[in-house]
Amino acid sequence: MIEETQLPELGAIALVRYFWRQLTSMRTALVLLLLLALAAIPGSLIPQNAQNPMAVSDYFKSHRALAIWFERFSLFDVYSSPWFSAIYILLFISLIGCVLPRSFEHLHAARALPPKTPKNLARMELFQTWSSSGNELEIAKTWLKAKRFRILESEDSLSAEKGYLRETGNLFFHISLILILVGVLIGGLFGVRGSAILSQGERFVNNATSYDTISFGQISRESSLPPFTIKIDKFVAKYNTLTSAPEDYTLYVTTVAKPGATPKQQVVKVNSPLTFGSTRVYLQANGYSPIVTVQDKKGNVTFQGPVPFLPQDGNLRSIGAIKVPDGNPQLGLVSSFVPTYARSSNQGAISVFPELLDPKLLFSIWQGDLGLDNGVPQSVYRIDTSKMKQIALSSLKPGEFLKFSEGTVTFEDVVPWVNLQIVSDPGKSYSLIGGIVAILGLLASLFTRRRRIWIRVSAGEIQVAGLAKNGAPGLAIEMSEFVAKLKGN
């Protein structure tokens, strides 16, 4: 015999309601929370595009097959991936579905009086009874009022309740999490983030072309950049003489907040950025820029200026490329720079200290096609020498020059460069307020005890009892104080 189970037919609304109830249930929220923790893990183990794009491209080179699969599942962009977003969006919907109804309920409860004194107090916790001496109800009322209990009075009894702050705190905590997320969203939509490398002596004008990299939020526009300028006056780095570890970075700048404003001299440090309204400017990285002049055979200057070099180690051995596209033929200097020169038998020129004690520029000169005109983006630190040939190899100290077959190279001087990160995040104050409210709400909800105390006088007998609505201890002590007060000692 085959019994066919007939599922009750669910209308569309009933179905939606069913899923809504499932989604907003505590168990689902718990599963989503654990899933969120689990989903965050791969992003800390696999290199991420947002944090370290170089490591991602290295990973593609070393583990090509695996990397392709990682890419398919957005494992290089975990925190903006569809599956990670799905989890936290569901979690927040579940949270809203849970918190909103509870907020209305609580708003209602917060204005209401406690429920009536139960008929049989003897069945409640901490029940005590003794014979009345007359005015206990009055004493009880004063005591409970002084302790800020809410009191429902009746002819022969008081019903008092305290600790609504627990639920208030709990709700505020959860609502503040939504506020944090809103702050993150506003930052993502209206924020601007970019960076620029500037050598000492250069000036930064805040428009999109001045940046080396810049990314706008979905809604922010170039016109929203505040029109400030920053001139790099001086950068000072101090290093530990034993370990070469950096001890202090100080950047001196002259800023003009908007055209026509008075210039201001300011100091930037790693932990104290410049502020222009909601835009802040951070000191992120630094290195050295050799100042090089290249002249052709007739003595015309074909290139001059500071060129930022990329540091390779803690002693700031740096690599860089000096490209001279205006010469005929085109020239390229594949270079490295060491602030304190030393020779190592297996590595060649190395630096033994990050400060400029014995600076040296080492380079090879190449002649041919730099490949700048074919539209393929190039690294500013490297030269593609596949269509070039090497014509000279040398090293210079500041002030020295080299004559070679196509002209002269002069190593004039060396100045530091700094990488400024320029960030506008109009959402961060919402997140900050959210964070502060979250902690206050959490404290209120974890350390407030919700409890009820009753007293009744019936036939010359005093009856008292209490109820702790959450298992936190402390009611017994409070009750004994209460009873002692009533008994007049």
Place this chain on the structure above:
Amino acid sequence: MSAQDWAYLSNYAIYSAMALFTLAFFGHAYETAWAVRTPLASAETEGNLVAKTFDNSRTQKAMRIATAMMILGFAFLFFGVIARGISAGRVPWGNMYEFSITGALAFTGAYLFALRKYDLRWLGVLVSFSVLLTLGTAITLLYRASAPLVPALKSTWLVIHVSAAIISGGVFLLANVIAAAYLYLDNMESKGPRKVWAQRLPSLEVLDQLSYRLVAFVFPLWTFAVIAGAIWAESAWGRYWGWDPKETWAFITWVAYAAYLHARVTVGWRGRRAAWLCLLAGSTFLFNYVYVNVWGTGKHTYSGL
């Protein structure tokens, strides 16, 4: 005194603290082992299983000495951490060696603080052993000469963020040890009555409550540590949250403990399941400390390794 003198003094204090914790360990081991009494063999007991009894009246003295050693060790360790700070002219939280000695201090502190209210001396063996292990690893593998801070750490937030994180860590680990004890005893009880030496340990219910209270007590502080870190990151790195490995794992720990609190308070988990969840959350904290500091990449690379 010169910075060098303070650094030496700090090292001597740490070595002395290790000696004291070793004494505390032996004291606790003695009082646990010798409290189990086997009656002398007699005609009555012959042929029967010998019924062991638990009686720590004779080992009270060892227990008190062990606790005294623990307090003294705490004092020496405290001095060692302070002296380290003086020698470097800053708060002593600049590299992993310093995080470890301060972490051991916070852990011992959490134990001694809880001792005022609960008789946790049965935990003494485990506490002294794990403190010894932490200090031993710190001084042999993680030790770095006392040096000034790198520029990124020069901020008031170092004091606020790191102290909050270290204290939270100490309490989380204590909660973890208690949850582990719960699981061990629960397993033992499911096979029969408790072994004699374990009879002095509190009931399962008490352990269950205790680990929950510790977590509930310190969860707001951990939340604060994460938020303080975000505020600091905003002023140092230009963003308050960037999914740096350390940040990611701090977030995972936070979410895991949030799940634990919800499971207990709202869904009503107790006992084994809650203890496992507590252990899981605590191990994410440990993983963050060990993995991200030693092997991890990202911006929180201050271990000095």
